[in-house]
Amino acid sequence: MxxxxxxxxxxxxxxxxxxxxxxxxxxxxxxxxHAILNLEIHDSIPTEKVYVGHIKNSKDLSITILTLNEIIPLKQLQHLKRVRKKDVLLCPTSYLTNNSSIQEFLEANVPSLRHVFEYFKEIEVPALPPKLKRQHFEFNKVWSCNFHPNEYLEKMAVDNxxxxxxxxxxxxxxxxxxxxxxxxxxxxxxxxxxxxxxxxxxxxxxxxxxxxxxxxxxxxxxxxxxxxxxxxxxxxxxxxxxxxxxxxxxxxxxxxxxxxxxxxxxxxxxxxxxxxxxxxxxxxxxxxxxxxxxxxxxxxxxxxxxxxxxxxxxxxxxxxxxxxxxxxxxxxxxxxxxxxxxxxxxxxxxxxxxxxxxx
Ligand SMILES: [Zn+2]
Known part of the structure; x- marks a missing residue:
């Protein structure tokens, strides 16, 4: 049936x-x-390699900064402070050409500073400015940054x-x-x-x-x-x-x-x-x-x-x-x-x- x-x-x-x-x-x-915000708010921030010079004598800091700002301005890295304790941010490594050393670069471009530094090192710094407080906190571990907090953006970046x-x-x-x-x-x-x-x-x-x-x-x-x-x-x-x-x-x-x-x-x-x-x-x-x-x-x-x-x-x-x-x-x-x-x-x-x- x-x-x-x-x-x-x-x-x-x-x-x-x-x-x-x-x-x-x-x-x-x-x-x-959750808000879809600028990629750099959520993803890892791109970095840029820079040269840093450790200054021998703190009394030379002011004139060194003035001279560097005039002759080697930081251009796209304006969000970074030029000095961190006795370390001075000199320039991105990409500024150097023909395999010259940073010492040779300074002697050629800023001869007045050729005896100011004790040693040089390369570090990686954030290539973009921090947008959030937590980024600012992380960035500061590497290098000091300028930062203007935006409370509205902070609120959007957390999912509440x-x-x-x-x-x-x-x-x-x-x-x-x-x-x-x-x-x-x-x-x-x-x-x-x-x-x-x-x-x-x-x-x-x-x-x-x-x-x-x-x-x-x-x-x-x-x-x-x-x-x-x-x-x-x-x-x-x-x-x-x-x-x-x-x-x-x-x-x-x-x-x-x-x-x-x-x-x-x-x-x-x-x-x-x-x-x-x-x-x-x-x-x-x-x-x-x-x-x-x-x-x-x-x-x-x-x-x-x-x-x-x-x-x-x-x-x-x-x-x-x-x-x-x-x-x-x-x-x-x-x-x-x-x-x-x-x-x-x-x-x-x-x-x-x-x-x-x-x-
Ligand atoms: Zn459509």
Whole structure:
């Protein structure tokens, strides 16, 4: 006798259970998030070899320093002090050419100092200035450094930047991004939601001043090469400000609060997460933009499932996002951690903070 076919129960679907577990972990993890800061804050600092001269007589220190600063300035090693007790930093070893010794180099360039030193030695010093107190402490064991403490950076560098309430909010918005992915992947009958997550992205943009979701976007790169979820989300934010370039199907009718997102999904999200949805103000096509409202994503927080690519990250710079949060690293194209760190490029005219560590 044949067994009756198994009943299809959504709760028993292992794939749904997996993604639901993931969402629960994101929401409930007690771990704080961590900031992606300049590489030199976390990684080992590059060093540079330098010559140091031990001075015979302390009374010669002042004139020696004055002379060296004038004739052999330290240039890129300005963060280092010139003197440490009776040791004087002379120059990087790379300044010497033609196998000459440091004694010969001094005799050729600063003859007035040729009898000042008792002996010379080579040491390795940090090639970059310390940014954190602990780096300053370590650097000082090798050579004395100039240092200007930055309390905000200190706080970001240790993983307890957000308080409990803030953390709960960030985790909720990231969980919403996963709920959105689940909704659309299920709709398109993806067989394995977890592996499909690696091929798609969702962006949630939040105005923290009113704790409201300003936009949600799901990847449309299969149909349009530029319509990554972050690009779509920024364009949709522009639509709330009398701008925007892309025509996105308005699935919610004239009461639409978020372009391109199904009303059924919005209702679900509001019910499940008790979250506000909508921008502070939505301007009509003929309304002025000079009423003091935000410029694109100024002050907004951006949550993406996967680390944004260089195009999306640069768009977030242009859009003036305040903070970007991502869950999964994008080892092939990620522009905030894996391939480059756009937030740490010094010459850009806007910087945002980047946080990850949701799982
Ligand atoms: Zn992208």
């Amino acid at each position: 044949e067994e009756p076919p198994a009943k299809k129960a959504k709760a028993a679907d292992p794939v749904s259970e997996n993604i639901d577990n993931l969402i629960e972990n994101i929401k409930n993890s007690p771990n704080n998030l 930047f957000f308080n409990e309430a803030e953390l709960k909010n960030h985790r909720m918005y990231m969980a919403i991004a996963f709920d959105v992915a689940k909704f659309y992947l299920e709709k398109t009958n993806n067989v394995n939601l977890i592996s499909s997550l690696n091929l798609t992205n969702v962006t949630v943009i939040v105005d923290p001043s009113i704790s409201s979701i300003v936009d949600i976007a799901f990847d449309n790169r299969e149909n349009h090469p530029l319509q990554h979820s972050t690009m779509l989300a920024i364009d949709n934010v522009a639509k709330t400000q009398n701008g925007g370039a892309w025509n996105v199907d308005n699935k919610n009718g004239i009461d639409n609060k978020l372009w391109g997102i199904d009303k059924e999904l919005l209702d679900d999200l509001q019910q499940k997460h008790d979250v506000c949805i909508g921008a502070r103000q939505v301007r009509g096509k003929n309304e002025s933009c000079d009423d003091g409202g935000p410029y694109l994503c100024t002050g907004y927080y951006v949550y993406t499932i996967r680390e944004p690519c260089i195009m999306c990250s640069m768009a977030l710079v242009h859009a003036r996002a305040k903070r970007v949060f991502f869950c999964f690293e994008n080892t092939s194209f990620g522009a905030l951690k894996c391939k480059t760190q756009l937030q740490n490029v010094p010459f850009l005219n806007h910087r945002f903070e980047v946080f990850t560590g949701f799982l």
